[in-house]
Amino acid sequence: MERALAVDGSVGRARVVAARRLLDETGVLIGLVIVALLFGALIGPQFFRAANLELVARQTVIVCVGALGMTMVIVSGGIDLSVGSIVALSTVVTAVLLREHGPAVSALGAIAAGAGCGLINGLLITQLRVVPFIVTLGTMLLVRGAAKGLADERRIEAPITWLNNLLRTARDGSGVLLPTGIWITALLAIAVAFTLRYTRFGRHLFAIGSSERTARLCGVRINRTKVAVYTIAGALAALAGVMEFSKLSVGDPTVAVGLELDVIAAVIIGGGSLSGGKGSVVGTIAGAAIMALIQIGCSQQGLPNWVQQIVTGSIIVGAVALDRWRARVAA
Amino acid sequence: MAEPVARLQMRGIGKSFGATAALDDVDLIVRAGEVCALVGQNGAGKSTLMAILAGALKPDCGAMSLDGSPYVPRDPLAARQAGVAMIHQELSLAPHLTVMENIVLGVEPTRGPLAIVDRRRMRQIAEAALAEVGHSDIAPDALVSDLSPAAQQLVEIARARAIGCGVLVLDEPTSSLTQGDVRKLFDLIARLKRQGIAIVYISHFIEEVKQVSDRFVVLRDGRNAGEGATAETRTEDIVAMMVGRTIADLYPRGTRSRGEAALELDAVVPGHATLTLHRGEVVGIAGLLGAGRTRLLRAIFGLAPVKAGRIRVAAYGGAATPNERWRQGMGMLSEDRSGEGLARGLSVADNMTLSRLEPLGPRGLVFPARQRRAASKWIERLDIRCADARQPVAELSGGNQQKVAVARLLHHDVDVLVLDEPTKGIDVASKAQIYRLIDELVSGGPERPAPHPSGGPETSAPHETGVGRPFQGRQKAVLLVSSYFPELLGVCDRIAVMSRGSLGPVRHVSEWNEHSLLMEASGARAS
Numbered sequence: 001m002e003r004a005l006a007v008d009g010s011v012g013r014a015r016v017v018a019a020r021r022l023l024d025e026t027g028v029l030i031g032l033v034i035v036a037l038l039f040g041a042l043i044g045p046q047f048f049r050a051a052n053l054e055l056v057a058r059q060t061v062i063v064c065v066g067a068l069g070m071t072m073v074i075v076s077g078g079i080d081l082s083v084g085s086i087v088a089l090s091t092v093v094t095a096v097l098l099r100e101h102g103p104a105v106s107a108l109g110a111i112a113a114g115a116g117c118g119l120i121n122g123l124l125i126t127q128l129r130v131v132p133f134i135v136t137l138g139t140m141l142l143v144r145g146a147a148k149g150l151a152d153e154r155r156i157e158a159p160i161t162w163l164n165n166l167l168r169t170a171r172d173g174s175g176v177l178l179p180t181g182i183w184i185t186a187l188l189a190i191a192v193a194f195t196l197r198y199t200r201f202g203r204h205l206f207a208i209g210s211s212e213r214t215a216r217l218c219g220v221r222i223n224r225t226k227v228a229v230y231t232i233a234g235a236l237a238a239l240a241g242v243m244e245f246s247k248l249s250v251g252d253p254t255v256a257v258g259l260e261l262d263v264i265a266a267v268i269i270g271g272g273s274l275s276g277g278k279g280s281v282v283g284t285i286a287g288a289a290i291m292a293l294i295q296i297g298c299s300q301q302g303l304p305n306w307v308q309q310i311v312t313g314s315i316i317v318g319a320v321a322l323d324r325w326r327a328r329v330a331a
Numbered sequence: 332m333a334e335p336v337a338r339l340q341m342r343g344i345g346k347s348f349g350a351t352a353a354l355d356d357v358d359l360i361v362r363a364g365e366v367c368a369l370v371g372q373n374g375a376g377k378s379t380l381m382a383i384l385a386g387a388l389k390p391d392c393g394a395m396s397l398d399g400s401p402y403v404p405r406d407p408l409a410a411r412q413a414g415v416a417m418i419h420q421e422l423s424l425a426p427h428l429t430v431m432e433n434i435v436l437g438v439e440p441t442r443g444p445l446a447i448v449d450r451r452r453m454r455q456i457a458e459a460a461l462a463e464v465g466h467s468d469i470a471p472d473a474l475v476s477d478l479s480p481a482a483q484q485l486v487e488i489a490r491a492r493a494i495g496c497g498v499l500v501l502d503e504p505t506s507s508l509t510q511g512d513v514r515k516l517f518d519l520i521a522r523l524k525r526q527g528i529a530i531v532y533i534s535h536f537i538e539e540v541k542q543v544s545d546r547f548v549v550l551r552d553g554r555n556a557g558e559g560a561t562a563e564t565r566t567e568d569i570v571a572m573m574v575g576r577t578i579a580d581l582y583p584r585g586t587r588s589r590g591e592a593a594l595e596l597d598a599v600v601p602g603h604a605t606l607t608l609h610r611g612e613v614v615g616i617a618g619l620l621g622a623g624r625t626r627l628l629r630a631i632f633g634l635a636p637v638k639a640g641r642i643r644v645a646a647y648g649g650a651a652t653p654n655e656r657w658r659q660g661m662g663m664l665s666e667d668r669s670g671e672g673l674a675r676g677l678s679v680a681d682n683m684t685l686s687r688l689e690p691l692g693p694r695g696l697v698f699p700a701r702q703r704r705a706a707s708k709w710i711e712r713l714d715i716r717c718a719d720a721r722q723p724v725a726e727l728s729g730g731n732q733q734k735v736a737v738a739r740l741l742h743h744d745v746d747v748l749v750l751d752e753p754t755k756g757i758d759v760a761s762k763a764q765i766y767r768l769i770d771e772l773v774s775g776g777p778e779r780p781a782p783h784p785s786g787g788p789e790t791s792a793p794h795e796t797g798v799g800r801p802f803q804g805r806q807k808a809v810l811l812v813s814s815y816f817p818e819l820l821g822v823c824d825r826i827a828v829m830s831r832g833s834l835g836p837v838r839h840v841s842e843w844n845e846h847s848l849l850m851e852a853s854g855a856r857a858s
Contacts, residue, residue, distance in 0.1 A: 200688045200695050207685050210674035216634065217663065217671055218686035218739070219654035277676045 027326075028270050028286045031319065035290050039297035047297070051169075054178065058167050060292035061185050062087070062247075062256075064285055065240040066263040067270075068192045069118075069233030071284045074267050075196065076229050077209035077276025078132040082121060083237045084259035085143035086114045088252065090241020092147045094163070095156035095251025103161040110245075111238045117143050118234020122227030132230075140260070147253035156251035166246035181243050188236070193281035205229060209276025265312070266291060269319045290315065336399040338363040338529035339384075339415075339498050344393035346379055353379040354390070354553045361498070361529040366520060368532045368540040368561065371550035372573055372815065372849075377533055380550070381500055384531075385417050386410030397497065408437075416491030417500045420507075420621075422483050424475045424490075431457035431471035434490045460493040461485075465522055481512035488519065499523065500531040505539060506621045517543050535619040537566050537853045549573055567846070570853075574816075574845040582766050582821025585774030587611050589824075592643075593747045593808035594631075594661070599640035602627030603833035608747065611773050611806035614837065615823035617816060617848045623832040624812045625666055628751050631810075632656050632663040644747060657686050662745035664736055666752040666812075668729070672736045675725035679717050680706035682724050682735050687743040709738035714764065730761025737765065748772065748809045754818060766822055775805040816848045828852050 040047045066083045073080045090110040097106035117139065124135045166181035196202040204225050207215040216222055244255060269290055270283025291312055298308040339361040346354040354376045361367040371377050382388040386404030395402045397413060404410035424433050431453050440452035457471040466485050475483060484504065491499055505513045520530060520543055532544055540547060541561055548558040549572040557572035590610030598605055604627050608614045618624045629635035631642055637650045644659045651659065665672040673682050683706045684691060691705065692698045706720040713734045717727055724735055740748050754762040813819050819826055820840060827837040828851040835851060
């Protein structure tokens with residue numbers, strides 16, 4: 001009987017499949033719209049003023065850049081807990097290099113340092129065969145310690161350069177319409193989305209995350225791919241660090257403690273699965289935006305920080321529960 | 332002698348999965364103090380019957396009783412409480428707990444209102460249970476993970492005794508034991524018999540069945556196919572009951588002509604395998620589950636280490652990684668379809684093309700439209716039932732999933748196809764399609780995809796064994812592993828039997844029949 005149903009309903013079934021696919025891809029965007037409308041209703045139309053939206057974007061840019069790398073890592077079935085520490089290291093390296101070198105060299109140096117940390121993560125995970133959670137838990141402390149050592153446990157002052165303007169509002173003349181940092185993030189988002197969808201590397205990440213044994217059977221070079229993805233994630237975290245530096249204008253080894261959790265939350269709200277094989281850039285950015293909207297909305301509404309945290313926490317659990325529920329209904 | 336009520340009665344048991352009837356009107360009766368062997372080929376319905384007995388599956392029809400009173404287990408726990416215990420091939424102990432903790436697991440003796448575990452009672456129970464199975468030498472405090480497989484099995488049997496089991500099912504209990512341990516196990520079985528337990532003994536090894544059982548029941552294609560007293564029945568007759576007949580036109584056979592050697596194995600360990608596979612032929616490796624066939628295939632394909640011997644794939648010698656094997660023109664179909672063969676969450680198109688994304692775009696790019704086109708071609712040719720190429724593979728039926736896995740080898744256009752149990756757990760229609768496909772591949776039939784340009788950035792990697800493709804020819808070579816002997820006899824040109832970890836000589840298919848294959852595979856050497 002079940003079989004007969006399947007045959008008769010095959011057209012309807014195809015439609016159901018297509019509808020579900022659409023929902024999978026747009027579910028988080030619907031969530032974003034709901035959150036935005038909610039605060040719009042509470043605060044009034046000024047919530048949607050350009051300046052306010054730009055504030056949201058500026059707020060979320062650091063989490064977003066880190067989350068781009070995290071999306072790739074989570075798609076491959078891994079996790080990277082060292083993001084916050086790499087951000088801190090990156091602010092310190094930028095500040096130290098700025099004393100002797102120009103801003104471009106300093107920023108690149110910081111990104112290289114981050115990529116190095118990511119490379120170490122990747123090598124430890126693939127060569128020692130220790131699970132990513134443990135390895136990056138270790139390097140989280142390790143890198144944080146290195147940053148503090150490098151900075152001699154102090155904030156590092158640095159000369160003011162154009163690096164400090166990365167996240168400045170556009171009205172003071174720097175940046176076209178939006179701060180440069182937001183443009184950089186947007187371009188990177190497109191690049192990462194393209195990589196995940198249209199490159200062999202990206203398809204291999206999905207395959208490894210979905211079933212590592214299948215990927216191995218199919219000749220995917222798993223170690224190489226994993227090392228690459230952690231290296232890229234490290235570099236992106238360091239870029240987030242450069243932006244953090246731009247905000248702080250000092251190198252601070254104690255900054256961004258716990259940032260990795262915001263980053264992971266953004267990926268998870270955006271439909272990523274910690275068991276791998278799922279995740280998208282659009283979802284991740286929407287996830288980060290939802291969190292930033294809640295943060296800003298709550299503070300503009302005059303709600304205390306604890307309300308904000310409770311709402312964000314509920315959304316993380318709710319988003320994943322909703323996803324599970326949908327998967328169960330589909331099956 | 333008055334006949335007592337049988338300890339276990341299963342009567343008229345039927346069970347269907349979708350359209351396939353796994354069991355049809357099956358009877359199994361075991362008396363107290365009797366060892367009844369349950370034999371049959373893979374897929375004959377033994378596991379399903381035992382799952383019903385253990386409360387893991389509900390029968391569609393039929394009745395069960397224990398000591399004459401009706402027995403309708405709601406779940407495995409209820410079955411255990413009713414005194415039905417199972418010892419599986421893979422043991423189910425908690426490795427980090429001690430022997431005594433395992434023995435009382437789930438029925439821990441407790442004390443007081445807070446239900447604090449009474450460790451002294453626990454020890455007493457464990458010691459009593461171990462003594463009952465005649466192995467007081469096992470320390471109750473030992474960690475289970477420190478014990479040998481044989482000792483772990485004893486602990487599991489002791490656990491069954493501790494809950495007071497009246498029916499004990501042993502599923503392939505000797506598969507991981509040494510000869511000496513097997514003898515000890517048989518002594519223990521004799522002891523349990525004297526204690527009045529009804530034992531169901533499942534084994535592929537007819538020798539063992541002859542040695543240990545009082546009676547045997549044969550299942551074939553989900554039905555009773557004979558039974559009798561073991562001592563009064565010849566091995567050949569038991570085998571004949573297991574075998575039955577075959578359907579001839581299920582296995583088409585085009586004109587095959589043997590081409591050049593495509594795969595040469597020279598004393599390869601694991602498997603002690605020596606054989607040469609040519610283009611235009613199917614060579615089968617027969618054997619029972621656990622005989623070591625899969626390990627040999629995995630070593631050939633680079634998924635497991637080669638301990639000794641030489642492997643030659645066309646022009647390339649030596650061991651290689653799976654990646655290199657694909658590029659040398661060899662592809663493998665895993666027996667573990669859902670765990671390894673397919674990435675269940677990925678789409679049909681992703682799964683089919685994963686090993687060879689190069690032709691789907693320039694320079695490391697993959698164009699989804701091209702990927703879907705490539706997949707759609709095979710969806711059509713292999714008649715795969717799915718919504719479209721983007722549907723997750725997990726949503727397909729078993730047979731269609733398997734066709735997706737096979738299509739990967741076709742998309743890659745490999746010359747040597749290594750197929751491990753290609754028809755395991757799939758419906759008859761899909762089986763027939765796979766047999767037809769294999770025949771067309773070796774006889775150079777119409778399923779051949781259009782030739783593609785070799786190369787692309789990844790193929791030109793500077794690895795000595797992986798440059799370009801070895802040869803371009805028409806017919807493929809197929810190495811087929813199966814424990815379903817009719818299909819081997821129907822599809823293969825030559826067959827070798829693997830038994831207890833080593834591969835016997837390769838002989839032409841006409842020199843084999845189901846009987847001799849089963850005898851050889853069961854370790855009862857045919858003359």
